[in-house]
Amino acid sequence: MASFAVACRMSARLAARKVQQDAATRGFRTSAAALAAQNFTMPALSPTMTEGNIAAWRVKEGDKFSAGDVLLEIETDKATMDVEAQEDGILMKVMQADGSKGVQVGTRIAVIAEEGDDIASLQIPAEENSPAAQSAQTPSPQSPPGELQSAAPSAPAAAPTPAPGAKTFKQTYPLYPSVAQLIKQHGIDKAAVSSITPTGPGGRLLKGDVLAFLGKINAATPSTISARFNKASHLDLSNIKVAAQKPAPKQAKPAPPPPPPAPAKSLVSLPVSLVAVIEAQAKIQKTLGIFLPLSTFVARAADVANDALPLPAGYQPTADELFNQVLGLDKVGAAPAGSRGAYVPQIAALPPAGAVVVGPKKAAKKVDILDVLAAAPRKPAAVKKTAVVPGASAAGPNLFSLRVPKAEERRAQVFLERVKVVLENEPGRLVL
Structure with missing residues (x-):
């Protein structure tokens, strides 16, 4: 729209200058007031515009206007544009009303006067393109010799010719x-x-x-x-400098992930009596002269009980077992019903009922200086006692326990039951 507005102002300015030039070439007039009224023609708002439509007049007849005011709106086949006034003046007469169609460029559409003139006393000039104006410009044989005739229109200037030996250029056709x-x-x-x-x-x-x-x-x-x-079409990079590369910010070392929580474990326990084991121990020592400690019986019982234990919950087969399943070898013969364990029971003696007696503490024995200086009394020879498992009791029941994950509770229970059966019923088979 900005380019159309500029073209509009230029066309209006050129039209005003042309009116003044034509008025000078038509000749002198006896009335000075007649020079104040000028024809306002349809401006050319673009180089290719030949005609236009008058959409609406913004100024009414008799109204004053200033330079820059919009006089009227003109419609073309491309757009609707405003025509601005180039100088101050008065709209004397509208020749082409609102809605006029197909008005040729250069055709009079209004008559304007200068600011301060009395439009009632002004004469409306003749239209330049009208037949009367053209006949007035043509010399008539009946005209008085002393009357000043209007000058004949000058012929267009001839196009310049290139000088001999001038440089020539190969033009690209077709031309615009x-x-x-x-x-x-x-x-x-x-x-x-x-x-x-x-x-x-x-x-x-x-x-x-x-x-x-x-x-x-x-x-x-x-x-x-x-x-x-x-x-403007080429980017100038001569003044551009490459910025220095900034060092990368140091990143803090990530904290090590927390260790996975330990699986919850369950305590599996079972009371076991060692009376039969002690009897077998005494019988072997009497007949063979060999002393076997109770720890040997317990270790051999645990070794027997760890054999072929039930599989724990969620057991994953080994590579060999998977290979045997692929080949079908697991169905040939009796497949093992379990796997060997590695349990070692913890043993603690159970106190007999009513054995715990709470009484007054004995007073500490006072140490005399004579006792310190005197020789220590000779202790009697130690009597050889039957060796037992630390924490175990030969007289009363003992508690065998294991702390295992929840998935192995059943497996640990079977292990303790086997240990109990071997130690209580047939301890003699452990030394064969």
């Missing part, structure tokens, strides 16, 4: 439509076109190049614009 139309309007031949310096992308000829060749604009303008666009 705006360039081809401009060349056709000014009658530029192909030889002259070859002498125009192209500044467009890819060496193409632009409209500005032709205008500079015709002298309509400054000759250095196309090259200046082309240089600016070429500079």
Whole structure:
């Protein structure tokens, strides 16, 4: 919209200048007030615009306006644009009302006057493109010799011709439509076109190049614009410096993961009597003269009880067992119903009922200096006693216990029951 607004202002400004020039070329008038009223024509809002529609007037007849005020809205086949006033003035007469369609560019659409003029005393000038205006500009044989006639329209200037030996350029065809139309309007031949310096992308000829060749604009303008666009299209990296690489921040060592919680364990216990074991011990010592401690009987009983224990809950077969299952060897013959254990029972003596007596503590014996200086009394020879398992009792029952995971409770219970059977019923088989 910004580009359309700029084009609108330029077209309106050019139209105002053209009105002043035409007024000067038509001749002198006897009324000075008539010069204040000017025709306001349909502006060209784009280079390709030939006609437009008047959507609405923003200023009414007789109203004053200032430079920059929107006079009317014009519709084209592309957009709707506002026409702004270039100078202060008064809208004297509207010639093309709201909704007018197909108004040609250059056709009078209103009459404006200068600020401070009395529009009631002003004359409406004739339309420039009307038949009356054209006939007035044509010399008439009946005109008085002394009357000043309007000047004949000047012929368009001839297109410049290239100088001999001038540098030629190979133009890229087809030309842009705006360039081809401009060349056709000014009658530029192909030889002259070859002498125009192209500044467009890819060496193409632009409209500005032709205008500079015709002298309509400054000759250095196309090259200046082309240089600016070429500079903007390339990224200048000469002033860019590579930043120094920052050291990576030191990361704290992650804390070691906490150890997995120990599986919960259960206490499995069973009372076992060692009376039969002591009898077998005495019988072996009497007949063979060999003393076997109770720890030997307990160790051999544990070894017998650890054989072929039931599998624990969630048991994972070994590689050999899986291989035998794949080959079907587990179904040939009697497969082991369990696995060997490695349990060692903990033994503690159970106190007999009523054996615990709580009484007054004995007073500590006072030590006399004479007892210290005197020789220590000679102790009688030690009587050899029957060796037992530490913590076990030969007279009363003993508590055999194991602390195992919950999944092995059944397995530990079977182990203790086997130990109990061997030690209480048949301890003699442990020494055979």
